[in-house]
Structures are given as structure tokens and as C-alpha cells.
Amino acid sequence: MKINEVAKLTGVTVRTIQYYDKIGLLKPSGITEAGYRLYNNEALEILQQILFFKELDFPLNEIKEIMTHPNYDKQQAMNKHKELLIKKRRRLDKLINLIENTTKGEFDMSFKEFDMTEIEAAKEQYAEEVKQRWGDTEAYAESERKTSGYDKEKWKIINSKGDAILNEFAQIKSSAPNSEIAQELVKKWQDYITESFYNCTKEILSGLGLMYLNDERFTKNIDKHGSGTAEFMAKAIGIYCAE
Secondary structure, three states: OOOHHHHHHHOOOHHHHHHHHHOOOOOOEEEEOOOOEEHHHHHHHHHHHHHHHHHOOOHHHHHHHHHHOOOOOHHHHHHHHHHHHHHHHHHHHHHHHHHHHHHOOOOOOOOHOOOOHHHHHHHHHHHHHHHHHHOOOHHHHHHHHHHHHOHHHHHHHHHHHHHHHHHHHHOOOOOOOOOOOHHHHHHHHHHHHHOOOOOOOOHHHHHHHHHHHHHHHHHHHHHHHHOOOHHHHHHHHHHHHHH
């Protein structure tokens, strides 16, 4: 689906979608030879999640921090969206009731219906939960420092390098994960992460390997390069980090 079609379907302007791409929040699924952005169902799902966050008045930088982190749990996020939206609905129902009473001549000096304390507290709690999980780690802070200065061209280069290495993993996935070529490729992947994002220690790399296998989002993304690539990669990483 082209960007103008996405705009018509979702009501989000083309300029906004382009901006989401620019800041790394919503990358297109592909780009045609003519330079047109293309978006598949997975990208539309991500856009929908972004809109849920925006409906709850989360700023874009917080949305990006939450959604682009490896530990982002879509189901957990949706449950939290539902919880916060229910609180928001209750507040709106109270405001509507206050308006109805006022139009009937029942003037009420109550202002508690305008109170956003409960919703803001719930949002802060959600943000705090996210920070407790990953926000205070040294790796996260380093990644923020590095990537904050990346422009669109820099991201394009980094993503291209990552895809190239994943393609290499896909090409050798029929070999033994403890083979020399597989282990050299793991080292290449580790160096790529360190160069592009943060110091990828064996401890961190080991955790990433587990996510590649156990996190459906990561597995699906990696296996775009070839079915079974994520599993092979996870096994090779496990061997590499055990040494």
C-alpha cells in the first residue's frame, strides 16, 4: 500500500507519516524503484499502536522509546491502552453529564469532572514501568546518545548493514551453529550492534539471542530473510556467548 493510500485509510496525513519515518518511529515496509514508500499489514499495525498512544496524549519521543525497544510487548501495551482509555471514557462521561445538568439549568459549581489526575497518574505509572524495565540501563542511555544524531541517510546505512548481515545468516542457516563461519558471523553482528547502538557485551548479546527466538516480533522480522534464520542465529549466539 502506498503512502497516500495509507493516509486515506487511516486519516493520518502523508506529511505526518513521512515524519514518523524520519524519526524512526514508522519505517516503510519497502520503497519502489521510483522512491515511493510502501506499507504492509505489519506496518499498519504499528501505525495503529502509535495512534493508540497518541489518543492517550503520549508525546512522540515517549512513544518511540516504548515501541522501538526490544522488550516492547504489544499485548501488554494493548491491555494498558484499554485500561487508560476506559479511565478516559469515564472522565468524558462525567463531563457530558455535567453539561447535560448545566443545560437543564442545574448549575453545579463542581470542577472535579475536569480533573486529569487519575489519567495522568496512570500514564506516569506506565512510563515508570517502562523505565524500570529498560530505561535506566547503560546500554539504553548509550543507544539514545548515539542514535539521537542519526539522520535519515544514516539510518538507511545502518539498516542496510544490519539487513546484509541477517542475509548472511540466512544463507548459512543449514550449516552447524558452532561452525567457524557461523561464529565469525555472530562476532560480526556483535560488532555491528556496538558500532551502531551500544557496547554489545556477551551478556547483552546472549539476551538478544533469546529474544530472537522467543519474541514473535523479532522472529518474524529476522525470518523475512529466510525461514529458520532466527532460530539458527539464536543457537549460534548461544554457543558464542558460552565460550
